[in-house]
Amino acid sequence: EVQLLESGGALVQPGGSLRLSCAASGFTFRSYDMTWVRQIPGKGLDWVSSITNDGATTYYADSVKGRFTISKDNSKNTLYLHMNNLRAEDTAVYHCARDLLGSPFFFDKWGQGTLVSVSS
């Protein structure tokens, strides 16, 4: 069974840093592109960042570019999101998602998410 389990969410002050992790199991992690999507509680979905299966190419939303870094450790089956200079507007549940194999434009498996709260 495919599982994606996020961790690392916390309450952090504006300007602070956080590292989110997404532990993957039940599939060949190194074969898949992966993505982070966030959701303000009670609101819609907001794409954050994606990474190719080999980790060589990354993509970011303009709102996080230069502050967030996505990475992928295929030896540990883990996806990361390093978040720096956090702002109040980054407060959200962060989901990791697996890109659909063969059509890596869509997301076929999602984790439950981890909550990041940015507040003083």
Added chain:
Amino acid sequence: DIQLTQSPSSVSASVGDRVTITCRASQGISHWLAWYQQKPGKAPKLLIYAASSLQSGVPSRFSGSGYGTDFTLTITSLQPEDFATYYCQQGTGFPRTFGRGTKVEIK
């Protein structure tokens, strides 16, 4: 960035009803559109990808259609477990973008 406009934002329906949700893209996206279902406190679930391809394990009462800028998700014979929020998402280029969602509520 490509904007996706979903309508309606909410719909009240009864079990057995046919429900149609539309998603309009601000520019042509070929067939690069997906639909997701999300229930409160749960992760989104992929229903339809590439506009009309049914994801494995998704009931056949869900169907998608459209090309270019106008797309539709149809649920024939609404079931109790279908009450949820539905999002469209475009997959042509970056940034990926989502519609604002359509909440399907019990009438």
